[in-house]
Amino acid sequence: MTSSTPSLFKPLPGAHSANIDIFFNGQALSVPGGRSVAAALLAAGVSRFRATPVSGAPRAPYCMMGACFECLVEIDGVPSRQSCMVEVRAGMRIRSQEGARDLPPSVDTDTADASLENAHGR
Numbered sequence: 001m002t003s004s005t006p007s008l009f010k011p012l013p014g015a016h017s018a019n020i021d022i023f024f025n026g027q028a029l030s031v032p033g034g035r036s037v038a039a040a041l042l043a044a045g046v047s048r049f050r051a052t053p054v055s056g057a058p059r060a061p062y063c064m065m066g067a068c069f070e071c072l073v074e075i076d077g078v079p080s081r082q083s084c085m086v087e088v089r090a091g092m093r094i095r096s097q098e099g100a101r102d103l104p105p106s107v108d109t110d111t112a113d114a115s116l117e118n119a120h121g122r
């Protein structure tokens with residue numbers, strides 16, 4: 001996709017949109033910055049973000065606003081992250097979520113990183 005290609009999705013004015021390097025399932029990708037992980041992966045051509053626990057059917061982002069949970073991925077070792085609600089950052093290591101999700105790592109509430117919470121505070 002070139003910058004002249006019409007798109008429904010545009011970065012916010014003033015957002016940093018230069019390409020950054022991330023990893024998806026161990027593969028290095030150059031993706032546009034200044035947007036969510038889901039939007040960046042979609043822009044890079046990723047169309048399978050997770051597999052359902054029962055049938056293994058491929059799933060991908062649907063609502064892009066934190067409501068459907070179809071975009072769950074593992075980000076930097078933390079499972080079940082809503083990729084549409086997390087801003088992409090250089091060096092992120094993202095993995096597709098296969099089957100039933102793992103429990104999240106225990107969090108020490110005294111040193112908890114607020115960036116690990118989703119938009120619903122969970």
Ligand code: FES
Nearest residue numbers: 064066068069084
């Ligand atoms: S795409 Fe629906 S919650 Fe992320």
